[in-house]
Structures are given as C-alpha cells and as structure tokens.
Ligand SMILES: O=P(O)(O)O[C@H]1O[C@H](CO)[C@@H](O)[C@H]1O
C-alpha cells in the first residue's frame with residue numbers, strides 16, 4: 001500500500017488510464033476490461049486492474065485538480081512501477097470550432113498553477129508536453145477507428161470557476177483548444193520520473209456557448225476517448 005492507494009505490490013499494471021472521476025474509472029473497468037478487479041477504495045478514489053486485448057491495464061481515479069492528480073501520478077510511478085499513464089478527462093472548449101463530445105489530445109499544457117514555478121524557482125517557464133510516441137500512436141488509433149480527434153495545446157487551470165474569462169479568449173487567440181485541470185502536472189511528473197504520459201479529453205462544456213453535458217454523461221458516455229486511450233496504451 002502507498003499512502004493514497006490501497007494496492008498490494010503487483011496489483012497495478014504498468015499501463016494506467018487516469019480519469020479524474022473515480023466513478024468514470026469504475027465505468028471504464030466494468031465496460032471495457034476483461035476480468036477487472038478493484039485494488040483500491042482508499043478515499044473513494046477507485047482503482048481497477050483488468051485486461052484490454054489480453055494486455056494488463058489499470059484504471060485509477062485521480063480526483064480534480066493538480067494537487068490531487070500529482071499524488072496519484074507520483075505514487076503510481078514511484079511506488080507501483082507504472083510506466084505509461086493516459087489521462088482520460090473532460091474539458092471545456094475554448095474555440096468556436098469545437099463541439100460537445102469532440103475528442104482532443106493535448107500536445108502540451110499551459111498552466112496557471114504555481115507548482116512548476118516553485119519547482120523551477122520562478123526562473124523557468126517549463127513547458128509540460130505529451131510523450132511523442134503515445135501522441136503519435138493515439139492519432140493513428142483515432143484514424144483507424146474513424147474518430148476525428150483534434151490535437152493541440154490546452155490549459156490546465158487551478159480553478160473550474162474562473163474570475164478571468166478574458167484570459168480564455170486570449171489563450172484561444174494563441175491556439176489553445178480547451179481547459180481542464182490536471183494535464184500540466186501529469187506531464188511534468190511523468191517527465192521527472194521517466195514515465196510516458198498523454199492526455200485525451202472529451203469536450204463536456206463549451207466555454208463560449210455555455211453548452212454542457214450532464215454529470216451522468218461525463219461519468220459513463222465518453223466512449224470514443226476511452227477506446228482511443230485503451231488501444232494506444234496497449235500498442
Ligand atoms: O472529468 P475529469 O477527468 O475530472 O476532468 C475535468 O473535470 C473536472 C472538473 O469538472 C476536473 O478534474 C477537470 O480536469
């Protein structure tokens with residue numbers, strides 16, 4: 001057991017899907033994985049291991065925001081030997097040409113989080129980026145499955161409810177596609193500890209139009225993103 005994950009050694013696969021929502025983790029395990037078993041219920045942050053196309057895959061909830069996701073990424077890599085992590089999350093679209101339920105892969109992650117400013121003593125604006133091999137594979141998988149997936153930069157924000165929506169417009173002017181709350185920390189921690197990471201998202205909200213999906217849809221219906229992530233992580 002690590003501090004926040006109740007798995008015994010060997011119970012977590014080297015390949016892990018990481019949704020923020022622990023109930024999305026349960027849905028993914030029950031819907032997609034063969035012989036899925038639960039390895040952790042600590043803090044209700046559910047984790048499961050099963051097989052996809054015969055390859056061992058785990059699914060671990062990470063909670064919302066970079067402090068929470070950092071804990072799970074750190075313990076998965078450093079205490080359970082996880083090598084590959086793909087976040088499967090929801091996001092708010094910043095650009096007009098994205099629609100609800102579109103799938104986005106994050107090539108890089110801008111952030112307003114202070115975590116990396118502390119890491120680099122405020123002297124470097126570190127650029128958290130996806131693992132190139134995983135990103136390339138995910139693009140190939142999406143094409144093979146006939147799923148349109150946008151690839152581009154996103155924002156990892158500390159706040160879901162922002163007081164500065166004007167900054168979203170500025171970021172969109174610079175090509176930033178969407179906002180979520182974990183990718184910058186995931187990419188940074190994976191780089192630090194020599195693991196590979198990718199973030200694949202489904203548009204659950206549209207920041208410009210106000211369109212949104214329900215909580216049930218966010219938990220149990222973002223299947224294209226999950227299928228891309230599963231095929232990518234076992235490739
Ligand atoms: O749906 P998940 O994966 O939790 O991701 C997004 O949803 C949460 C906010 O509603 C944040 O965690 C954000 O990153």
Ligand SMILES: O=c1cc[nH]c(=O)[nH]1
Nearest residue numbers: 090091092179180205
């Ligand atoms: O961080 C997030 C996630 C989903 N939708 C948003 O608007 N923001």
